[in-house]
Amino acid sequence: MIELRTLRQFVAVAEELHFGRAAERLHMTQPPLTQAIQKLEGSLGTPLFERSSRSVALSAAGLGLLPQARAILAQAEALPAFAQAAARGSRGRLRLGFISTVGFGDLPRWLRLFREDFADIELTLREATLDVQMREFAQNDLDAGFIIHAPGAQPPGFESLRISSEAMVLALSSEESLAVSASLDVQAVLRRPLVIFPREIAPSLFDALLAFYRQHGLEPQVVQEAIQMQTIVNLVSAGIGLAWVPASVMAFQRAGVVYRPLIGAAPVCETSLIWRRDAAPTVLRFVEHIQRLMLS
Template identity: 40%
Template sequence: MELRHLRCFVALAEERHFGRAAARLAMTQPPLTTAIQQLEASVGARLFERNSRGVAITAAGAALLPRAISLLEQAGAAAREARDVGLGLAGSLRIGFAGTVLYRGLPQVLQRFAAAHPRLRLSLHELSSAEQLAELAQDRLDLGFVHTPRVPPGFSQILLSSQAFMACLPAGHALAVEGAEALELKQLTGAPFALIMRAVSPDYHDRILAACAEAGFEPDLRFELRHWLSVVSVIAQGLGVGLVPAALQQAGLPGVVFRPLAAPLAPYDTHCLWRTQRDLAALQAFLDTVRAVAQA
């Protein structure tokens, strides 16, 4: 039993006339007759009886008709789905992201992409940059939003955003003056520090320690945490100070004050990263959106 047999069967069952059914299928009557005979042989029962007015469907044919229509509809839907996935109009993408991207860049990408591609499903996974690199290498993610300049061979990237580091202080700290002049990093000498864990973000962990050393002191590391938001939360409780990406001001946590640095650190960059050879139409559509947001 083939789909062409079922198409011929449904057309004849609905038209009840070989001539009209053949015209509907844009074919001549002999191949239509052959297709019906082949289907009857496959089923093992007569599906039609000829009469003076045309064709009458048998009980076996009537039983087959709704199933045949359903099978043809399913086949059509499957073909449309495959075509749309191939064109990047449907399907799914697995996306990794580091938490701070929620405050700078990622929401704008997701909103714009969802409006343009409502049938594409996005599966989002919050992971550290190191974890994303491992998942990307194993093809368990299609792309990631990472905070590291270390791009492995075979990967491409788009710089989505670049932001400054700021001093983050408890609201009751002597230096926590809104609108004050830029803060000299050495003014934090002796204060307990909260910092992102090196295992989570080695580049920025080391960068902050190096900046402190250049300012003439070694920070008193009291808290090493997995998330930047946790760093800000600890500071809000008055337990330390820290240097954090500027976008965390948008978190709106009470009890903290952000001050710019007189000698800025190298910026905190967010890169969209993917395998260069990964050829998915949906991925290319998503990357087009990332580029549009990055250039906005």
């Protein structure tokens, strides 16, 4: 194995093309330098210099090795700065999961600013529901994730930052008789066919909606399940049923769909950023970034 010291000695001789001057530059005497270069040539199996009594020149092998040696030395000199940046969380990687609904809010702007402020962090995005994110956390394939849940129902064992809390509204076909109302009475909507997400992708929110129906003495009439909120809204446009969606989804305008609030108290959902308690510095840097932007 070639040591960095030996590479520095080779580069000095290659740049000076004089063993005496190279030895002075390296603050050493000439005989040990000559021996080090000879040993390097022996380990490589080829001469690096063409020597005569009057001159020293690089051989073909020496010319080929010089840029590589300089690059290796430059990388080695940069290692302390890289390590310090990684410790500060300004260099490294961040694997981030997110549910589709967070894209209707500030997430695109937050990510753009994060990439601008932390260009040395490799950011990998993965759209994934809560159940998928939990599996990826368990497999150490995810560092942080945005999830949707019922109020206060963040997964145990994680640190969390609440991003938003919003009432859910009803998405319904513009052909529905209820579509003409500015807001909807609870009894008028709870008896209608329902399009909803599967329980496993957001169990606390699914259970909160189920409890809301039962508080009014009814069971939901589920006619179709879909994972993505955009798909749910598209199914609503087809007249299959109505759907509960976070108020932020109203930014998704789909022909044939209107959004209406409920008269009185409606179910509430929260969006949170979650991460492991032993998270890497890059994760903590991202959390700080989101906190700062939320306050600005």
